[in-house]
Amino acid sequence: MKHLKILFFSLLFLLSNLAKTQVLTWEPLFSTDADSVTIIYDASQGNAALEGVAPPIYAHTGVITNLSTxxxxxxxxxxxxxxxxxxCQMQPLGGNLYRIGFRIREYYGVPESEQILQLAFVFRNSNGSVVGRNADGSDIFLPVYQPGLYSAFTQPAIRPLFVNEGETFNVRVQTSQPANIDLQLNNVSVAAEPGTQQLDYxxxxxxxxxxxxxxxxxxxxTEVVDSFYYYTIPASNxxxxxxxxxDGINYINETTVTLVLYAPEKEFVFAVGDFNSWQMSDASLMHxxxxxxxxxxxxxxxxPQQEYAFQYLVDGVIRIGDPYCDKILHKSNDVFxxxxxxxxxxxxxxxxxxxxxxVLQTAQEPYAxxxxxxxRPPKENLVIYELLLRDFLGKHDFATLADTLNYLQNLGVNAIELMxxxxxxxxxxxxxxxxxxxAPDKYYGTKNDLKRVIDxxxxxxxxxxxxxxLNQADNECALVQLYPNLNQSIYFNxxxxxxxxxxxxxxHESTATQYFVDRVNEYWITEFRFDGYRFDLSKGFTQTNSGTDVGAWSNYDxxxxxLLKRMADQIWLTDPNAYVILEHFAANSEEKELSDYGMMLWGNLNYNYCEAAMGWLSNSNFSSISHINRGWTNPHLIxxxxxxxxxRSMFRNLTYGxxxxxxxxxxxxxVALRRVQQIAAFLYTVPGPKMLWQFxxxxxxxxxxxxxxTDASRTDPKPIRWDYVDQPERLNLYKTYKALIGLRQYPTFQTNDFSVSASGYAKRIYLNHPDMNAVILGNFDIVSANVSGTFQHxxxxxxxxxxxxxxxxNTATTLNLAPGMFHIFTDQPLPTPELEFSVGIGPNTDNPENYNYALxxxxxxxxxxxxxxxxxPQPAQVTLSVFTLTGQLVKTLYTGFQTPGSYNFTWNTANNNGMPVAAGNYLYRLEAGSYVETGKVAVLR
Incomplete structure (x- = not known):
């Protein structure tokens, strides 16, 4: 049993670390948890991210124990x-070498009852922005031994080893204590030494x-066996x-594929997989x-139709998938x-x-x-629904999304944008x-399910x-791993x-990157029939070095x-009418030039619109929602x-309103919902493409x-609230959005003859067209106010x-508007939208004489x-309840019919089960007939 345990540990460590470059060396070689160990880190090895980085360099380190999962x-x-x-600070030795030393169990503070199996490391600069790891991006581990007999190959440093014919190399075996060492080559003994701790051959x-x-x-x-293989590369291949x-997987026929990998500066590549039992041989060595x-x-x-998994083994060290494959398997992620x-x-x-x-598969069943x-909808009149599948549907899959599209169609949007x-x-x-x-991410479903969504x-x-x-790629990207030392990368800075x-x-100035970008952009349009792209962080597509200066980065470049015109031209060779949308936020002169070239650009007015919705007017001017106000020729501002x-605007309203x-x-x-109605009215009536975020x-x-x-939760999953559709006041907002989006079918709301005036509390939009004119007036103050408007006639x-x-x-007309009230006037009659409540915050038909419920x-x-x-104010069916901020019912204080009068109820800060609630914020909610009002209360403990 002891022999088997030692052999397993040796093999485990070989698989996890020794097949990589020698990032660390350490002394003593067979350290126990009681030893003082000295570790030297070579920053030029592994991913080499810290090569040439000035000290200080820090070890981020812990241990793997018998209790680790x-x-x-x-x-x-x-x-x-x-x-x-x-x-944790490493001592610089020069030549990209750094040293640290400590007594293992004492340094980490591990109790004697817990067995230390490995020391775990990554290394970083002082602010943690640059991290040294193994070449494949994995963590670095060193073994910790129990007392006893162990052996290890310490030369060659990289195993398995790939050598050329006639290229001599040294093999060194070291042991933890004197022993007899027998070295064998292909099961034939070639060297032996009794009673020693080292053998060289x-x-x-x-x-x-x-x-x-x-x-x-x-x-x-005790007998300990260890082994490795070396492969001799043919002289000519x-x-x-x-x-x-x-480049990529080329399907020749139902039984044949040709694999092509672009890998300049590499010495050799094997293609290993299910089709050759994962064996390296002259047949699997790529030409x-x-x-x-x-x-x-x-x-x-x-x-035919059988799936085969495979990898490329590059220079004997790097294992990657095909950068252009349409399916991968991920050992850690797919189990979920x-x-x-x-x-x-x-x-x-x-x-x-x-x-x-x-994964490759010949004779795949084509999607019908x-x-x-x-x-395709004209880009000038797009209404885009931005959607994160994970937080939109409980099943988070393409198949369910395909069955949910009627909801979006009924809303009136004419495009969805998939994150x-x-x-x-x-x-x-x-x-x-x-x-x-x-490769479509399998967490969302199959590629044919995605095609069905688009269909x-x-x-x-x-x-x-x-x-x-296409601004960045994560560490597991094949293109990153192919050149782990980014100083040598043909793709990355x-x-x-x-x-x-x-x-x-x-x-993006690299021809290798440009080829890859063009292939990727071509693929999703031709294979999946996507209508175009929104390019994330397009302002980063530059080699002009602005460091950390956001202002310099945003200047005209x-x-x-x-570079962006080059990329767009290649896309338009594939599909001349494909949408090219940029998340850019650069100098207006640059955005105008890109707009003139046919691209669309994101126009982020979140701050100004939300200030208007919250009733804080000093920074509520959203006039730059108009491409005309930006000096643009074309309505290409989304x-x-x-x-x-x-x-989210509603969160701002309810929290900071x-x-x-x-x-x-x-x-x-x-009130918060109706303030969102108001800003929506001043968004969707402005000509040019528009966008909304899901829900x-x-x-x-x-x-x-x-x-x-906190920012730590920014990308965390969020609650999926389809039940909001069942709440009348929220459904009314949906219907308002639908009515506003519906206006965009009329030429008036596609005109280039319009103006937006949005400073102060009174905001106005004027649209002029031979078929119909429109005037939109709104009072964004929190009190009633006079709003003047200039009608066209x-x-x-x-x-x-x-x-x-x-x-x-009189064309110069002044209207007295209640707080949050807005009107859309046209000089031609239009079908009246079906809304359950009055629009704006004026008199509410469900609140007689603007009655103050004094909740x-x-x-x-x-x-x-x-x-x-x-x-x-009047007889009504009443419910008074307390909820968590996430909408979970805490306590129902009253439900029943009440006559007009004043009412008071005691809440003992307990839930419906009589248990005290935790400290925090809660919502109390009055429902009287169709009137709804909510307040917030803080519970202290």
Whole structure:
């Protein structure tokens, strides 16, 4: 049993670390937990991220013990990531070498009852922005031994070893105590030494192929066996690339594929997988093209429609999937994907190493497209629904989305924008950490289910836009791993050239990057029929180095413009009418030039619109929602006040809204919703493309930073509140959005002859068109106010939402508007929208004579008991309840019929089960007939 245990530990450590470059050396070699160990880190090895980085360098370190659940479960970590402790600072030795030493168990503070198995490391600079890891991005582990006999190959440093014929190398075996060492080559003894702790032997390879080196170490009681293989590369393996193939998986016929990998500066590549039992051989060694730029191999004898997993083994160290594959398997992530989401997902192959393999499949069943008469909406009139599948549907899959499109069609949007759906690290991400750019993420379902989503959208006249992330790639991306030392990468900058950079920054001036970008953009349009792209962080597509200066980064950049035009031109060669949308936020002169070229640009007015909605008017001017006010020629500004990246307007209203006027308290639900109606009216009536974020049409009121209200929760999953549709006041907001979006079918709301005036409390939009003129007036104050408007002519005008007429006798007309009230007037009658409540915050038909219900909770904050009181103007069915901020019912204080009068109820800060509630904020809610009002109370303990 002892022999087997030692052998297992040795093999485990070999698989996890020794197949990588020698990032660490340490003394003593067979350290026990009682030893003092000295560790030297070579920053030029592994991913080499810290090569050349000036000290100080810190070790971020912990241990793997017998109580760890896996290699990621570090215990007794010395310091938080941001803490620069002196005892974790590495001593610089020069030449990218750094040293640290300590007594193991004492240093980590591990109790004697817990067995230490490994020391775990990554290394970082002082602010943690640059991290040294293994070449494949994994953590670095060192073994910790129990007393006894152990052996290890300490030369060659990299195993398995790949050598050329005749290239001599040294083999060194070391042991923890004197023992007999027998060294064998292909099971034949070639060297032996009794009673020693080290044996050296030189091997000169002959002939190509795989050879096994084995050490048998014995002290007469215990025998320890260790082994590795070396592979001798054939002297010549150069061949021209076959005609008609390109980088990636090329399906020749139902039984044959040709694999092509672009890998300049690499020495050799094997293609190993299910099709060759994961064995390296001369047959699996890929040919090198004469220019040494590409590697290729043709695989024959495949079974039609059978899936085969495979990897590329590059230079004997790097294992990657095919960068252009349309499916990967991920050892760590796929176990969380259900059979319902992805039926029949094949298991990760036991023979594969690392976390990721590609999948190929000949004779795939093609998707049968149903929609043949689709006409793409004009980009100038797009209404885009931005959607994160994870937080939109409980099942988070393409198949369910395809069955949910009627909801969006009924709303009136004519495009959906899917946040990134290509394979990204993990399963629960927003998707801005892509790794395999041509493979739909399986957490969302199959690729044919995605095609069905697009097919169903096109059948409804709705475009589908893909959020494309080509500014950065995560560490598991094949292109990153192919050149782990980014200083040598043909794709990425070693240091990003701009602020707000995450992961690995693409160099868009590199021809290798440009080829990859063009292939990816071509793929999703041709294979999936996407209508275009929204390019994330497009301002980062530059080699002009602005460091951390956001202002300099935003300045006009001719080189960036040229790169974006080049990319757009290539997209338009594939599809001349494809949408090209940029998340840019650069100098207006640059955005105008890109707009003139045919691209669309995001117009973020979140702050100004939300200030207006909250009743804080000094910074509420959203006039730049108009492309005309920006000096643009074309309506290519995609205006919005909510996106995935901005705080939700309803959360702002309920949390920060103006409460100065108790009769117009913006922090109450009804008022908050109607203030969103108002800003929506001043968004969707402005000509040009517009966008909304999912569930904004229902007044989604969870913070972008839910649940902790810190940036740490920004990308965390959020509650999915389809039940909001059942709440009349929220459904009314949906219907308002629908009515506003419906106006955009009329030429008046597509005109280039309009103006937006949005300074101060009185905001106005004027639209001029031969068919119909329109005037939109709104009072954004929290008290009633006079709002003047200049109508295009006198005569009869029509209020869109009420259907009532107004006789304008003077073009310069002043109206007295209640707080939050707005009107859309047209000089032609239009169908009156079906709304359940009056629009705006004026007189409410469900609130007779603008009655003050005087809903109040005292004391507030409360510790013990609270009194919740209100007035009732007319008989009504009443419910008084307390909820959590997430909408869960806590306590029903009253439900029943009440006559007019004043009422008071005691809440003892307990729930319906009589249990005291936890300290925190809660909502109390009055429902009287169809009147609803909500307040917030803080409970102290």
């Amino acid at each position: 896996g290699p990621s479960n570090w215990r007794y970590v010395k310091a938080n990531w941001s803490a620069n402790l002196p005892q 030189e091997i000169t390879p002959s002939g190509s192929g795989q050879n096994w080196v084995k050490s048998v170490v014995s002290d007469g009681i 150069v061949a021209e690339l076959p005609d008609g193939v390109r 090198q093209t004469p220019d040494a730029q590409r590697y290729w191999v043709t695989i024959t004898g495949l079974t 994907i259900s059979e319902e989401t992805y039926p029949g997902l094949m298991d990760f192959p036991a023979q594969a190493q690392g976390n990721i393999v590609s 497209w149903q929609t043949t008469d689709y006409v 990134p759906v290509m394979e990204f690290s993990g399963n629960l991400s927003w998707g801005y950490n892509p790794i395999y750019y041509c 169903e959208c096109h059948a409804r006249g709705m475009a589908v836009i893909l959020d494309m992330v 070693a240091v990003a050239t701009h602020p707000f950079s995450v992961f690995n920054d693409f160099n 001719a080189s960036r413009i040229a 205006g919005y006040f909510e996106s995935h990246d901005e705080e 103006n409460t100065t006027n108790p009769d117009h308290n913006i922090r109450t639900l009804g 904004g049409e229902l007044g989604y009121d969870y913070s972008i930073n839910y649940p902790t209200n 006198t005569g009869t005008w029509y209020d869109y939402f009420t259907g009532e007429t107004i006789d304008i006798t 109040l909770c005292t004391p507030n904050p409360v510790q013990g008991q609270a009194q919740i009181s209100y007035n009732l």
